[in-house]
Amino acid sequence: MKRTAGLFMVMVLFLFGLAVSGCSKKQETSAPAPAEKPAAAQKVNMQEGKWEITNTMEMQGMPAGMMKPHTFTTCLSQKDYVPKDTEQKDCSMKTMKIDGDTVNWEVVCKDSSGKGRVTYAGSTFDGVIEMMMKDGGKEMNAKMTMKGKHIGPCTP
Structure with missing residues (x-):
């Protein structure tokens, strides 16, 4: 049980760092279809x-409410849609796609991978990040839900 709890805490800290990091690689976009605008030209609400x-x-196999x-x-801008709190150095953004007011991304890290989605509605957003991590040959899955609200201007 101690190993599971310890692994859980490592996973939570890892996922939190990844989820809020924005990763180390800038947004990549593939060639747009004729009717699509490149991601840089699209505006999200x-x-x-x-x-x-x-x-x-939430983590598979862990009691609900274990993590507060x-x-x-x-600060978020039209150039930086992915919420972040800390730096995660061993992850990179694989893809980012903007579809209307929804931003989807995939990340790849040393021992994990995941995908995220945030849908903006002006001064609020809802989002989710789903991660898969391998530990000793076992796969662990986790899900983080995010809610955001605009609280004012950013100050340098």
Whole structure:
């Protein structure tokens, strides 16, 4: 049981760092279809500025409510849609796709991979990140839900 609890805490810290990091690689876009605009030219219905974000974690095999929600603030802009709180150095953004007001991304890390989705509605957003991590040949899955609200301008 101690090993499972320890592994759980490592996974939670890892997932949190990944989920909120924005990763180390900038947005990649493939060649757009004729009717699509490149991601850089698309505008998402998102107020730029300072956001308050609350994350809630669920992990396969762990009791509900074991992890308390975590709230932090970050600045978001039309150039940086993926919420982040800390740096994660061993992950890279594999893809990012903008579809209307929804931003989808995939990340690849040393021992895990995952995908995220955030849907903006002006001054709020809802999102989810699903991760898969391997430990000793076993796969572990986790899901983090995110809720964000715009709280004002960013100050340098």
